[in-house]
Amino acid sequence: MLTVKTPDEAFSLIKQEFTHGCLPKExxxxxxxxxxxxxxxxxxxxxxxxxxxxxxDGYAVSASDTFGCSDSIPSILRMDGEILMGTDAGIxxxxxxxxxxxxxxxxxxxxxxxxMIEYTEDYHDGTIGIQKPVAPGSNLIYRGDDVCPGKTxxxxxxxxxxxDIGALAAMGIVSVPVRKKPVVGILSTGDELTDITETPGxxxxxxxxxxxxxxxxxxxxGIPRTYGIIRDDESLLRQAVSLASRECDVILxxxxxSVGEKDxxxxxxxxxxxxxxHGIAMKPGKPTIIGKISEKPVIGxxxxxxxxxxxxxxxxxxxxxxxxGCDEEDRAVPAVLSQTVESNHGRAQYVSVFLERRDGILxxxxxxxxxxxxxxxxxxxxxxxxxxxxEGISRGETVMVTCSG
Amino acid sequence: MLTVKTPDEAFSLIKQEFTHGCLPKExxxxxxxxxxxxxxxxxxxxxxxxxxxxxxDGYAVSASDTFGCSDSIPSILRMDGEILMGTDAGIxxxxxxxxxxxxxxxxxxxxxxxxMIEYTEDYHDGTIGIQKPVAPGSNLIYRGDDVCPGKTxxxxxxxxxxxDIGALAAMGIVSVPVRKKPVVGILSTGDELTDITETPGxxxxxxxxxxxxxxxxxxxxGIPRTYGIIRDDESLLRQAVSLASRECDVILxxxxxSVGEKDxxxxxxxxxxxxxxHGIAMKPGKPTIIGKISEKPVIGxxxxxxxxxxxxxxxxxxxxxxxxGCDEEDRAVPAVLSQTVESNHGRAQYVSVFLERRDGILxxxxxxxxxxxxxxxxxxxxxxxxxxxxEGISRGETVMVTCSG
Numbered sequence: 119m120l121t122v123k124t125p126d127e128a129f130s131l132i133k134q135e136f137t138h139g140c141l142p143k144e145x146x147x148x149x150x151x152x153x154x155x156x157x158x159x160x161x162x163x164x165x166x167x168x169x170x171x172x173x174x175d176g177y178a179v180s181a182s183d184t185f186g187c188s189d190s191i192p193s194i195l196r197m198d199g200e201i202l203m204g205t206d207a208g209i210x211x212x213x214x215x216x217x218x219x220x221x222x223x224x225x226x227x228x229x230x231x232x233x234m235i236e237y238t239e240d241y242h243d244g245t246i247g248i249q250k251p252v253a254p255g256s257n258l259i260y261r262g263d264d265v266c267p268g269k270t271x272x273x274x275x276x277x278x279x280x281x282d283i284g285a286l287a288a289m290g291i292v293s294v295p296v297r298k299k300p301v302v303g304i305l306s307t308g309d310e311l312t313d314i315t316e317t318p319g320x321x322x323x324x325x326x327x328x329x330x331x332x333x334x335x336x337x338x339x340g341i342p343r344t345y346g347i348i349r350d351d352e353s354l355l356r357q358a359v360s361l362a363s364r365e366c367d368v369i370l371x372x373x374x375x376s377v378g379e380k381d382x383x384x385x386x387x388x389x390x391x392x393x394x395x396h397g398i399a400m401k402p403g404k405p406t407i408i409g410k411i412s413e414k415p416v417i418g419x420x421x422x423x424x425x426x427x428x429x430x431x432x433x434x435x436x437x438x439x440x441x442x443g444c445d446e447e448d449r450a451v452p453a454v455l456s457q458t459v460e461s462n463h464g465r466a467q468y469v470s471v472f473l474e475r476r477d478g479i480l481x482x483x484x485x486x487x488x489x490x491x492x493x494x495x496x497x498x499x500x501x502x503x504x505x506x507x508x509e510g511i512s513r514g515e516t517v518m519v520t521c522s523g
Numbered sequence: 524m525l526t527v528k529t530p531d532e533a534f535s536l537i538k539q540e541f542t543h544g545c546l547p548k549e550x551x552x553x554x555x556x557x558x559x560x561x562x563x564x565x566x567x568x569x570x571x572x573x574x575x576x577x578x579x580d581g582y583a584v585s586a587s588d589t590f591g592c593s594d595s596i597p598s599i600l601r602m603d604g605e606i607l608m609g610t611d612a613g614i615x616x617x618x619x620x621x622x623x624x625x626x627x628x629x630x631x632x633x634x635x636x637x638x639m640i641e642y643t644e645d646y647h648d649g650t651i652g653i654q655k656p657v658a659p660g661s662n663l664i665y666r667g668d669d670v671c672p673g674k675t676x677x678x679x680x681x682x683x684x685x686x687d688i689g690a691l692a693a694m695g696i697v698s699v700p701v702r703k704k705p706v707v708g709i710l711s712t713g714d715e716l717t718d719i720t721e722t723p724g725x726x727x728x729x730x731x732x733x734x735x736x737x738x739x740x741x742x743x744x745g746i747p748r749t750y751g752i753i754r755d756d757e758s759l760l761r762q763a764v765s766l767a768s769r770e771c772d773v774i775l776x777x778x779x780x781s782v783g784e785k786d787x788x789x790x791x792x793x794x795x796x797x798x799x800x801h802g803i804a805m806k807p808g809k810p811t812i813i814g815k816i817s818e819k820p821v822i823g824x825x826x827x828x829x830x831x832x833x834x835x836x837x838x839x840x841x842x843x844x845x846x847x848g849c850d851e852e853d854r855a856v857p858a859v860l861s862q863t864v865e866s867n868h869g870r871a872q873y874v875s876v877f878l879e880r881r882d883g884i885l886x887x888x889x890x891x892x893x894x895x896x897x898x899x900x901x902x903x904x905x906x907x908x909x910x911x912x913x914e915g916i917s918r919g920e921t922v923m924v925t926c927s928g
């Protein structure tokens with residue numbers, strides 16, 4: 119007998135039952151890699167930079183030639199010419215000499231520092247006055263200062279950001295090892311559902327969950343595959359789930375919020391695979407099912423769109439991260455609760471909010487609607503959680519809002 | 524003479540000079556709309572729900588028939604059958620009668636409340652015992668409870684989330700008015716640059732900025748168009764900028780970190796359009812240029828990738844939001860600084876960090892590297908700002924980290 123689990127127990131179960139990083143590897147071109155999850159550590163294979171570089175516009179010098187100089191008593195150095203960008207310095211600097219060097223230019227041999235141009239004066243007679251002493255290494259980055267061969271630059275499991283793309287580009291990595299995107303099958307069930315392009319007849323509602331979940335899956339790095347609306351017929355649903363379990367990496371069943379319909383979903387999962395969890399002690403979202411068919415996660419979501427969204431945001435997203443081997447966690451922002459929210463039902467309660475800044479303060483305005491379809495979805499900016507042992511949170515208290523989406 | 528501006532002055536200038544929401548409108552299918560910016564308010568055009576619905580599994584009743592009932596003295600009601608999902612209720616409930624109704628079912632005429640099945644007993648003789656009184660309206664959402672025709676559901680300028688897609692689906696909006704994505708031209712300049720597929724020769728470095736900025740632009744909702752590496756030649760660069768200003772909505776010039784090269788960029792922008800700003804008092808990122816050519820923003824970025832990233836994250840992203848008419852703001856998360864960072868140069872300083880949770884506490888580990896290419900990019904999770912009038916932030920203090928990317 120499966121008992122209702124807390125959200126934390128459900129997270130542990132996901133960690134236990136589905137293999138971390140089990141999605142196959144593939145290589146993608148660098149320009150398609152942003153947002154993808156690395157399947158292998160990235161090690162540097164060369165020195166970056168590959169030569170000693172100036173970090174300023176100025177004069178390459180031997181630092182000892184500048185010791186003791188000042189505005190009033192500059193060191194006078196002989197000017198040996200200019201280092202050109204993108205070329206080997208090609209000069210061997212003698213003591214008492216200097217060479218103009220632009221930002222990023224290669225330090226000539228014989229030099230060990232750069233003086234910023236602001237502290238120099240060109241006398242236009244082939245000599246330069248240095249007005250400020252520099253220590254060896256000043257205004258320089260040395261070969262390998264940034265990375266040396268063998269250093270781990272990015273770790274397996276990281277979701278690549280634009281800056282990471284920059285780092286990969288710097289190392290000349292043009293083909294990037296990543297996890298394949300999981301294909302997520304989305305099945306909506308319910309006789310009351312019509313396609314969103316149709317006008318609902320009496321007693322009917324549009325299938326909100328399919329397009330909403332497809333958008334969410336894409337945002338979380340998956341490839342949504344929708345299977346349309348399946349009538350409340352156990353054998354039809356079984357066929358569809360069986361097909362989806364062959365074609366997809368993850369299956370989402372949405373709808374069937376009544377007890378009888380949930381039982382049907384459970385029976386189907388049990389007959390094709392195994393049931394791991396039936397019910398999560400949270401509000402909204404209690405009638406959630408997690409199972410697996412051929413090691414693939416199958417999640418039965420509540421029929422109500424706002425509840426289906428919460429359960430997906432928390433658990434489906436976690437499953438997608440787990441399969442990709444990605445351990446990134448949610449980031450929550452502090453906001454002041456603008457209205458008291460009560461909670462006294464012994465379950466963790468997730469409250470949708472819209473975020474609004476007034477007079478420089480970020481407020482979380484809780485969205486309350488009975489079981490409204492649209493007002494509990496449209497314009498929401500995030501959510502916070504009231505733990506099960508808490509009776510509510512008062513207006514004016516700070517809550518940590520996880521931005522949804 | 525253009526003076527150096529503070530970051531806040533630069534933001535004001537962007538607001539002033541570039542028209543809010545000037546990108547053309549287009550309609551996209553609902554399934555491509557997530558992440559896009561609405562170009563018009565979305566109003567409800569019908570009642571949602573379109574009929575009175577039950578929010579639970581139970582019995583539709585006339586509330587007055589339940590008054591005074593209890594566990595020990597239930598109200599006995601005659602059972603008139605079952606409301607089927609997705610159909611008109613079709614029943615006219617008489618006083619003293621009830622009908623089974625599933626979650627989401629349409630309330631039959633004559634009923635004004637639903638009793639949860641948990642508080643009922645089926646006597647299997649055509650009667651049902653009701654053990655708990657309900658008030659009129661209990662466990663119901665009325666027609667239009669969620670939205671009524673004419674209500675603004677989503678506002679122009681909003682970036683659509685998966686939940687918004689759900690709300691649009693609920694209203695049957697399958698074609699969504701959004702702003703066109705801006706095409707952002709990316710030009711890298713510098714004789715020292717090689718394509719990332721090439722092995723840099725002596726004194727050369729790979730063009731990191733083009734792929735990094737392209738990834739960032741795509742993440743911020745733009746369409747990157749890269750123009751490759753342009754040699755340090757004023758007339759070549761002028762031609763390229765002129766071409767890009769015809770083909771793109773925004774132009775990014777990256778590289779040219781030396782004073783001379785910046786002067787070239789300024790001259791080109793002035794000759795083709797006008798220069799608005801030359802220098803932002805921030806670190807990194809001081810040598811930033813903002814101008815416009817035919818009303819299109821042109822931004823001259825520092826050559827150093829980490830600096831180019833910061834300037835883009837702050838100002839290019841802001842410009843893209845401005846053109847799309849989107850006012851969303853950054854969300855920052857609190858984190859404990861793990862090392863003291865000093866700042867005493869009178870400029871706002873932006874510090875890259877990687878975020879790490881230890882013992883439940885989120886730490887911001889500042890990334891310090893001279894002008895390292897890779898270590899200042901790879902693996903960074905966000906940044907915080909030390910204001911210009913602050914001499915630094917001590918280890919253990921809480922900083923607000925804006926997640927980059």
